[in-house]
Amino acid sequence: MSIATVHMVIGLFNALVALVSGVSAAVGVARPAVGLAAGESVTSGVVLYARAYAVRAVPLSVVVLALLAAGSWSSLGPVLIVAGLAQLGDAAIGAARRDTGMLITAGALAAVHLVSAQWLLTH
Numbered sequence: 001m002s003i004a005t006v007h008m009v010i011g012l013f014n015a016l017v018a019l020v021s022g023v024s025a026a027v028g029v030a031r032p033a034v035g036l037a038a039g040e041s042v043t044s045g046v047v048l049y050a051r052a053y054a055v056r057a058v059p060l061s062v063v064v065l066a067l068l069a070a071g072s073w074s075s076l077g078p079v080l081i082v083a084g085l086a087q088l089g090d091a092a093i094g095a096a097r098r099d100t101g102m103l104i105t106a107g108a109l110a111a112v113h114l115v116s117a118q119w120l121l122t123h
Contacts, residue, residue, distance in 0.1 A: 003123070010116045011068045014080065017109045018068075021087070022061030025054035037099070056086060077120035084113030 028035055028050040032042045035050070060083045067076045087110035094102025 025057035080117035
């Protein structure tokens, strides 16, 4: 497989992951109840968490998308490590809350970023 093909695959997957993360963050701020289990109510803590998540996720998503658009492959690797570690943190929160969906989704998003970063940094 050529480097250009791998870059295209990495670009598509990471753009999708960045969009999912950034859009989820924006939706969470606009509608904090969307991420809650049935029966849970929106509290000031839920609102704070949604905002804190967005403050991290939106800029990371924008940077990933900007680097992909610019084709800045050498700069993208370290940023994907940061984004992947942030997703691992979200997966850990999902595990602590016994939220299987959050655990699996964030874990999968982390894997995309981290595997991509590993490839970019070694090729």
